[in-house]
Amino acid sequence: MASATLMPSSSRDHHHRATPSAGGNRPASSPSPGLREYGHRTTVSEVFLTNWQPGPGDSWVVSAQWPRAHTFYEPIAGLHDPLLLIETVRQAGILLSHVAHRVPLDHPIVWQHVRYDLAPQALRTADEPAEVELRITDHDVVRRGKRLISARQEVRIRCDGAHLAHARLIYSCHSPTAHRRLRGRYGDLAFATSRRLPVPEPVSPQLVARDHERDVVLSPTDLPDRWQLRVDTSHPVLFGHPVDHAPGMLMVEAARQAAQALTPGVPMLPVSLECSFERYAELDAPSWVRARTPDPVTAGGARRVEVGVEQHGKPVVAARITGVPVP
Numbered sequence: 456m457a458s459a460t461l462m463p464s465s466s467r468d469h470h471h472r473a474t475p476s477a478g479g480n481r482p483a484s485s486p487s488p489g490l491r492e493y494g495h496r497t498t499v500s501e502v503f504l505t506n507w508q509p510g511p512g513d514s515w516v517v518s519a520q521w522p523r524a525h526t527f528y529e530p531i532a533g534l535h536d537p538l539l540l541i542e543t544v545r546q547a548g549i550l551l552s553h554v555a556h557r558v559p560l561d562h563p564i565v566w567q568h569v570r571y572d573l574a575p576q577a578l579r580t581a582d583e584p585a586e587v588e589l590r591i592t593d594h595d596v597v598r599r600g601k602r603l604i605s606a607r608q609e610v611r612i613r614c615d616g617a618h619l620a621h622a623r624l625i626y627s628c629h630s631p632t633a634h635r636r637l638r639g640r641y642g643d644l645a646f647a648t649s650r651r652l653p654v655p656e657p658v659s660p661q662l663v664a665r666d667h668e669r670d671v672v673l674s675p676t677d678l679p680d681r682w683q684l685r686v687d688t689s690h691p692v693l694f695g696h697p698v699d700h701a702p703g704m705l706m707v708e709a710a711r712q713a714a715q716a717l718t719p720g721v722p723m724l725p726v727s728l729e730c731s732f733e734r735y736a737e738l739d740a741p742s743w744v745r746a747r748t749p750d751p752v753t754a755g756g757a758r759r760v761e762v763g764v765e766q767h768g769k770p771v772v773a774a775r776i777t778g779v780p781v782p
Contacts, residue, residue: 573620723778
């Protein structure tokens with residue numbers, strides 16, 4: 456079971472009163488009505504989607520805008536942070552689950568798998584915010600009656616008109632009753648958050664190519680390739696909405712930072728990233744992150760890193776990252 460539940464807004468009637476207008480043309484800097492709720496973000500500035508419309512067949516076109524700078528997903532040597540791509544795919548997947556597949560907002564959406572492969576040159580920042588287009592096609596759609604159970608989305612992404620990436624997202628949808636049965640007592644948000652552990656000390660921000668301790672998600676251990684996951688529920692981006700477990704984007708960031716920590720002093724750009732989610736990581740027990748490099752560095756400096764996250768001795772996330780030195 457995935458550890459990346461995308462929890463709903465607390466307001467259950469948004470689904471009926473805040474439907475974005477398909478095909479409408481809005482200023483790129485202004486999200487369509489309801490996109491904040493559909494993206495499961497409580498802060499407007501963290502919603503990157505601006506519009507959506509149906510495409511041919513079982514496809515959709517979602518528009519987004521990336522800021523020139525971001526407080527957490529900061530540009531890297533004049534390039535947009537690739538993890539903006541995963542966050543945008545995350546928001547688009549949630550949006551379409553609600554507006555295209557009519558999944559109610561009180562139904563949690565759970566990741567099984569996410570991947571991207573990108574062209575680094577298309578990440579270059581400019582003087583204006585980047586205009587991003589996602590062409591999303593549904594595959595392997597499973598329904599029970601009219602209710603969506605799971606789907607795989609293939610995504611072609613362009614940035615300022617240039618091909619940027621191909622991405623894949625596999626997710627499932629759960630009714631509130633099924634979610635409570637699955638999560639047990641941890642499905643109670645107040646209970647889960649009341650048991651959260653103190654946030655451990657961070658590794659040096661420089662080790663993971665970060666500028667601020669608050670953005671470091673790894674804590675040191677006595678092994679150079681093993682860390683404790685830092686779960687700071689007060690982080691305004693990684694915990695942009697209330698959740699009862701360590702969220703998926705935190706796991707993705709942990710994998711990125713673990714891969715970076717194996718190449719200290721050489722900032723690496725993750726040009727390919729794949730994460731499979733096995734189970735939830737609870738807030739009341741430590742999670743452990745470990746990284747290894749199965750292959751030698753290529754002539755061009757590319758390095759593949761495998762990262763695993765476990766809790767109670769059981770796998771939570773398995774990730775594979777290919778990074779290249781930042782130009």
